Amino acid sequence: MATSLLAQPRQAGSGRYTWWGFDVYQASLWVEPGFDAAALARQRYALDLQYLRNFKGRDIAQRSIDEMRRVGPFSEAQARNWLGAMERLFPDVSSGDRLTGVHLPGRGAQFYANGKPRGEIADPEFARLFFGIWLSEQTSAPQLRLTLLGQSPTAR
Template identity: 45%
Template sequence: MGVAVASSAAEDAATPPAFIRQALPEAALWGQGQMRFLGLRIYDARLWAGPRFEAADFGAYPLALELNYHRAFTGAAIAQRSIEEIERQGELTPAQAQSWQKALTAVLPDVQPGDRLTGLYQPGQGMRLWRGQQPLGAIDDAELARRFFGIWLSPRTSEPSLRSALLARKPGAGP
């Protein structure tokens, strides 16, 4: 009986939020990990993607990334840090960095411990963001969206162990 309860709890933990299931009906949990800085928990992250997802070409597949925060940050600080991380993947012109930071600042909210932000990446289109179940907005810039999700999924990420944890599921593995 204990096994059934544990199995049921595991299934619940491996079920994406309803708005992600709607956008990505075949989405499964690919991996999860924790971002730490100087030993402090910053957020827990979970990656949702379809069965054909390939990490080496992450920008070609729709996916969702969920961040559960353990610390408070302003949306402006998150946007600034995002631009710094995006620049690790390749240089930006000052005008592009400014434009992208403005776009991110417009949709990224201030967060408190316990807040969950979820981003849906749509290749060739852009991205949509939610706080909990509440839609925050969209950014219709395919390159910004790809590079934003590259913060976690690019081989040039500043957090390779978190990337490995998010990409832990083996292709062809069951849900």
């Protein structure tokens, strides 16, 4: 699994994302010793999503762009570039499949599908906004954010 890229990985938290009553995925955040949620940009961590439904990779990429807009502004040129990169990296998924992103501080993000490398987007601003979908205060799923960061009584 992609968590092998982390030194002494431990699970900070895990939670289920549900949209309009449908279970979408189980998310888990894996971190290294000394992880500090207040300093996400400077840390290596892995976000693992185990899908509970089938989705097209291009739909995952488009939804990611939509959610990244909640986190912070970016240009249409960046949106086109990032969308194209994600469409190439994100495969179609079936229930049980895993997509994992590893945050590389100052560099960008590496992606894995079912533990196999898919590629990297070498852009720290992309990584900040992408992982912000789950981990920023502007997330559309604030309870899941708290659970992933281990800051909620429902953290598992």
